[in-house]
Amino acid sequence: MERKNIVFLINEFNSHGGAQRVASILTEEFMKDGHHVSILSVNEQKNAPSYFSEDVPVKLIHKDNYRPPAPIELSSNLKQWRLMKVSKDLKRRYRLQKQRNNVKKFFEDFGDEEVYVIAIQVYGMQWMQPVLYKRNIKFIGQSHESVAAAKSSQRYKRILSHYRQVSKFLLLTQKDEEHFKEAGFTNTGVMYNPSPFRHFTPPETLYQHKKIVSSGRLVAGKGFDVLIESFASVADTLPGWTLHIYGEGPAEGSLQNLIRIFDLEERVFLEGQTEDIEASLREASLFVLSSKAEGLPMSLIEAQSCGLPCVSTDCAPGIREILTEYEDSLIAPVGDVHLIGRHIKRLADNPELFYSYSRKAYENSLKFDKKVIKQQWYELFEELGGQRDGQS
């Protein structure tokens, strides 16, 4: 395959969300195949390590880490003498224009070569306006969350205004795609997230670990309080089993407190951030996702790729695209402490059931293998590259 220019458009290339994970995995894969990958990042976090390797060139849109405020209307604020607000918006407008020009220059360096821009978040699209009409630049927009999650923020509106005219708009699940088709989008597609690793451990070995794991930022939305309570409701009947939660975040204190309240200091552990989630998963038995909202959660894909049976809340359409209920996993309504507890107990109590779910999990996770996903990206590039512009 000929060498391709691929640009990832990201809000902050060195923050630690699922979207950055995905972009870094793809970057690594694309570069291995000799393609030219670069990153266009709106801002950066100060002194934070990134998932990306040092070899990837990063172009910052705001070198001074300027964060534009939400747009406001000038005249009404001017009338009320809110001069600070007005001056801030004037600055935002000026910067928007200036940065757009910089973006234009950035793309001019590619000459007439084809460039595939993968916007993993929609926010950065506001700076792309001047290059949207360039015929050698193909935009691929992504939304790494469910429709419901997007609707809880400005992002849904941004999608409606910025992704109508991109070459392809990729969703994580069929259900999300259906939603946008109904909203009149004709450029939609589905692309799964790739798993960075895939490792088979015999189910019998996994079972013997007697370890339940979960991971994610320690924030309310991840529902770790529900998980701890669920585990508490069945802990007495599951001697020897422990719960390990990987991640950091503001809820750490209150979760630790909860563990004390249930007298589970010897059974439940907040493990902090791990550099090597794969190792942790290989040492575990089953994975629980207790979130209130998700897209296509990487953590479930990774757990499945290590052959872990999963218990998950039914918190996004993506869950059922990863998991096959009663085949490799059990699913409960969001926040249902009792059912999550019963599900955990069921898998922990039934080795035979556990083994069969584990085997199926590994099998079913093949569709997230990074080589499979990479191939789908290449097919998409081909499709878009072959697309005529309608102009003779």
Next chain:
Amino acid sequence: MVNRKDMQQPPKLSVVVIAFNNELYIEEALQSLQEQTYANLEVVVVNDFSSDRTGELIDRFVEGKPNFKAIHLPENSGGCSTPRNTGIANSTGEYLMFLDGDDWYTVTACEKMVEAMDRTDSDFVAGQVIRTNNYEIWYHKQLYSTERTNLNIREFMGMLFDSLSVNKIYKRSFLDAHQLRFPEGIHYEDIVFTGKAYFLAESFSIIPEPVYYWRVVENSDVKSITNRRFEFDNFQNRIVAHRYFDQFLRESGASLYQKEKNNKFLRHDLKLYTNDYLLFDEEYKEKFHALIYDYLHETMDEYAFLNLAEKDRILYYLLYIGDRAAFDDYIAYINGYETVANRIQTVGSQYYFSASSTDAHHQKFLKMQGPLITYRISTIHLDEKIFSFKADVNINSIDDDSITSFWMLRNRQTGATLVSEKMEDGTISFHVENMTEGNYYLSLYVNHMGNLHKVLVKKSEISELPNIEVKTGSLSKSIYINQKNSFSIRVQPLKNIDQVKWRLKQRRAAQSAKKPQSKESAFQKWAKRWIPKLPVRSNWVLFESHMGKQYSDSPKYIYEQLVKTDRNFKYIWSFQDPEIVDLPGPAIKVKRNSLKHLYYLNRAKYWVDNQGMAHLADKKEQQVYVQTWHGTPLKRMGYDQKKLPTNQELAKLKKQTDVWDYLVSPNRYTSKVLKRGFRYGGEILETGYPRNDLLISQPPEILEKARMHLGVSSEKRVILFAPTFRDWDPNSFQRVLDDVQILSKEIGEDTVLVLRLHYLLSDKIAQFELPPNIIDASNYQDIQELYLVADMLITDYSSVMFDYALLKRPILLYCYDLDEYITRRGMYFDFADKAPGPVCETIDELLNYVTHPERLTEYREALDQFVEEFGSLEDGKASAKVIESVFRQR
């Protein structure tokens, strides 16, 4: 019977669980029962001869749990009824609940349901069901949005939409008293069981709490019995169940409620099948049509469809008349397929879908909003001069030759438009070199039989949208899709500075367009806040008559009398148009609804009015409101109205009547009627009408003034013609004009007719040229003065007759629509019986009396009696009496 050898108390609650091949889920169901927060319960699990491991799992689960027991049926019953009935028979609890083997309860379900039963003593209680496909409340969230206790189905028919049996807790004694069990041998047993339960229950209650999780398995080969809609048996089963329910309604004397039951059948049950119709095979379709034809004719007529959504109405009506060809065509039509025959037709601007046979009756049920216009756009081209594309416009089921179409680009900022040209090869093309800044949105216009339909072009109908941008001179044109997916050509200045200029210009234009609405100034807002806080002035009196339209009626006469008493009052009159009113005396005029008016409303101690002004300002405790009202009522008022007023209207009325301190009444009859009609409980001044003082004293100078104003010499006979306003009849004005023409010719040379119309019509009549012997006095301020001039009155249902009668001059009642008026408005007494003169139903009858006034002598007595009943209090001192009662305290 159950074995009672252990002599235990029976449990309070029995839960019957039924299972058939639920090996995946049965343990979850049973665990949800084991974990209940409520302890006094027994669980009976009935296994309907499952062929998988269900039975084994049940036995394993039940073992060692004394309040769980398993029953295994010896053969499969093929439904839910037999297992549930078996469970009822083999349980002892005072209350009963049901759970299906693939669903589960919330942990507090039993506790909450038992609690609600104990508390409400209902026959059954229903809780929320949550479906696991979307975790929303089934069915009809609003049914379960709030607690409702001790309802009867007859007062809450919406509940019929919830036909589930499993989300409810029942009193066993209720089920037993009516021998209510699940009907065996049929599917959709819930329709029958729950339906019967609703009508048999004295009372039921609803708790707004989730109790039941209904597992919905999507994209699965394993569909539950009642979910396989593609097999005809399934449809037949549903109809069988509905027929049982219908039969029950008939036999239990509840046929009255068949209509509501039908409504649910149409909106819920039948809809499931018409939605799936395209997926049925030919054999299915044939049987479907035959069965539904029979069923619809058994239970309802076509008017059951009239209030349904358009699609359903048309579909069901075509099923009802057995027109399969048209039904198939309509299904095709709404799914965007071609129809066999062209069936979209119009009568004027009304569209309808035509049935295969013609019958004028059909149109009522086959009406459509408009035709479904579809289009596809491709090969979009945009350059400096030309914007073009290929397009395919289609309306299914319409003769293509009958439609013409064109396209239009419209600049939303400036309103400028460009119209398309059609090239020889069919390409649609626009000349775009003269486009100015703004977004030009593209619309399709279709002309069909003189009806023009506009469709805004959406991106979804465009194949291969190119992102094109062209730059010409100082402007760039680009293809732009907005948030709502509409297609446009965006024309922008290239230079930033020009863009800013253009935006400012737009803003200014938009601002100046907004101006005429003139928003309240900051001062006004501020003034409105503090004016009500000012103290009340005890010697200020505010007057108003007919919402400020006139200087007239009782307020006028009270005012003039008050002026005569020479007290130290300040008088204020409010008028809609103060300029045109000639106001005698010391009063000042204010414009109604102005700030000044608000000022006086808040500061004047006295309000004197004849209609209502309580909505203009909150009356304060120390203010005094004298409501004189404006006539003896003939038609029904307020709460007595024929068409019961809405709650909103009643609230408005109440706001007014609540603040009246005195209501002036001309007679005992009016006091009684207004008290009841207005639900007015305050003081009534039964003094006669102040306005009628004039008719008793009959001052010659007023008579002269009125004559002068009308330009009538004293030799002429004057007839006053005062018809009421018929707001329901748009032709009534024309009718008046016609009648006036006839009267003009017939009344004779020595007579003039003074025409007095409702103030709403006064502007209209002023535009017409009237014959010389007709004088329009619709704008004359005070009708009371006209009475003095008139030798005879012609009216219909107006209260003017009560006043004019005091003069004891002849009255003719011209009531060509008496029956209609009585039907629409209703009257307080038998009008024909008590009328003060002849009631004429035709113009000829009327003319007969006009030209032969001597024939009226026989009505002398009727007139006297009329005055006796309605006018006996009028002694010319009503104003003085009102003033004495209201203002004496000073």
